[in-house]
Amino acid sequence: MSVTLPGPTLGVVGGGQLGRMLGEAASPLGVDVVVLDPTPDCPAATVAEQIEGELDDPDAVRALAERADVLTYEIETADPDLLAEVRDETDTPVHPDPETLRITGDKLREKEALAGADIPVPRFVPADTPAAVETAIDRFGGVMLKAREGGYDGRGNEPVADADAAERTLNAVGGNAVAEELLDFERELAAIGVRGADGETRVFPVTETIHREEILRGSVSPPRADEETLERAREVVADVLAELDGRGVFGVELFDLGGEIVVNEIAPRPHNSGHWTIEGTATSQFEQHVRAVLGWPLGPVDRVAPTASANVLGDVDEPQPATLSGVETVLSASDASLHWYGKREARPLRKMGHLTVVDSDAAGPDASAADALETAERLRDSLTFTE
Numbered sequence: 001m002s003v004t005l006p007g008p009t010l011g012v013v014g015g016g017q018l019g020r021m022l023g024e025a026a027s028p029l030g031v032d033v034v035v036l037d038p039t040p041d042c043p044a045a046t047v048a049e050q051i052e053g054e055l056d057d058p059d060a061v062r063a064l065a066e067r068a069d070v071l072t073y074e075i076e077t078a079d080p081d082l083l084a085e086v087r088d089e090t091d092t093p094v095h096p097d098p099e100t101l102r103i104t105g106d107k108l109r110e111k112e113a114l115a116g117a118d119i120p121v122p123r124f125v126p127a128d129t130p131a132a133v134e135t136a137i138d139r140f141g142g143v144m145l146k147a148r149e150g151g152y153d154g155r156g157n158e159p160v161a162d163a164d165a166a167e168r169t170l171n172a173v174g175g176n177a178v179a180e181e182l183l184d185f186e187r188e189l190a191a192i193g194v195r196g197a198d199g200e201t202r203v204f205p206v207t208e209t210i211h212r213e214e215i216l217r218g219s220v221s222p223p224r225a226d227e228e229t230l231e232r233a234r235e236v237v238a239d240v241l242a243e244l245d246g247r248g249v250f251g252v253e254l255f256d257l258g259g260e261i262v263v264n265e266i267a268p269r270p271h272n273s274g275h276w277t278i279e280g281t282a283t284s285q286f287e288q289h290v291r292a293v294l295g296w297p298l299g300p301v302d303r304v305a306p307t308a309s310a311n312v313l314g315d316v317d318e319p320q321p322a323t324l325s326g327v328e329t330v331l332s333a334s335d336a337s338l339h340w341y342g343k344r345e346a347r348p349l350r351k352m353g354h355l356t357v358v359d360s361d362a363a364g365p366d367a368s369a370a371d372a373l374e375t376a377e378r379l380r381d382s383l384t385f386t387e
Contacts, residue, residue: 003296005030010290011068011092013055013083014075015042017341017351018270018286021278022074023047025286031294036064043342058082065092072096072248072293074269076105077150095293096268097246104244104266107146108178117243119236120262122255127179133166136179143179145169157214183262185255189223189233190273192285193241194249197295201241202288204281205303206233209253209273215349216272218310218380220373221280221303229259236261244268249289272311272351279337279356280307306362306369310380312340314350320387322346329382330355335372336379346385355379 007030012019015037023033024047033048042050051067053060056079065071065086071094073083080098087094103113111124123140127133136143137160147156151173159182160169170177188211192204208223209216223230237252240263244250251271253264274285283291283299291298312324322343330338340353357379359372 007031008069008294009034009067010293011064011071012036012044012048013061013064013071013073013078015039015044015048015050016074017043017343017353018074019044020047020341021275021286021339022072022270022290025284026290029287029290029296031290034064034067036060041344046342055079056082058086061086062090065090068092070095070293072269072289073101076101076267076269080105095247096244096250100244100246100268104268105149107148107151107265109148110266111178111180113243114240114263117239119239119243120260122183122262122264123181125179127170127177128175130167130170133160133170133177133179134163137161137163137166140179140181142182144182145173145177145179147173148176148178150174183255183257185257185262187223187225187256188264189225189230189254189256189261190219190271191233191237191252191254192249192271192274192277192288193237193252194285194288194292194298194301195241195244195247196292196298197247200298201238202298202301203234203237203241204274204277204285204301206230207273207276213349215313216311217313218308218373218376219273219276220306220308220369221276222306222367222369224368224370225256226259229256229261232259232261236263240266247292247295249274249285249292251285272354275339275354276307276309276356277301278339279358280304280309304358304360306359306367306372307356308359308369308373308376309354309356310376311351312353312355312380312383314346314348314352314385316346316348316385319345319347320385322352323386324352324383325386326383330379333357333375333379335359335375 015035080102142161207221
């Protein structure tokens, strides 16, 4: 494997916060980044060149491919058929493979692929009619109804245990859904897996994810779980990687059922549950994704110290200009790092940024991230949006 600098140009379909952090990670490696995004001056535009266009515009995707040596994507609404077509027309590699995006972009297809590989998932059935939802409720005693395509940040996910609410809930998620058994889990876990050149794989340390109203609010690593459970989680993530094609990082969300690990969802891209790795591991998930899709050597994934992150969400009742107050409190904390995504408008529960706290004083195999989590949540709560 030969690596020369300056490096190649990486094309990214999508220019949101993930594209922005990819650009930040790529720059020190000598890699230029070009993003495709329909939003003028998208978040990634401060660190990358932007092609302004729709993600499913064939001409725009071709223009991106013509500028790039390798294509990747930071959003799962990218069109896998279009990416495959452009790859074949331009000979520009796409990673992860568009077929992987085709699987993970459809919640039913994803569950079928995992179940077919004997990877544990919640019991599930397709649900595109109220009658199908009612049957699933009878069978499972309550379900999480998920839109097959397009759900994100809790949108497109609705729990339902009452047959009388089947039609209303199905309409709320778009009418084409998968019904998953509601699980009584102890905690939610996640891990970032990565596949590089020649099939090399690594799994980042497992993290515990903290959700409220189906939206990820923060993470803590190491999790509040025993080592046997964490080892099982790493094994499951490795099994997931074996079923997905292409290079790059993959965010794998998991349920801990008292030591039994079940896969919730997969994202073939950097994932919010791995934002803590920017400060908390030797190589961040974003740098790792850049290395992997380019076929460069992977970096180490060791955790440097117990770490916690907290998402800064749009704590507003209606859209307003994104003006954040209280930042000096975070900047004054020696163990905290703030990441602002550059979105111009704050919307209710919209992800506007995150902060990370690394507890460098905690050491040893039994070190806990409890203090880091408490600090991260306190600092986040000191931030407010003002008009």
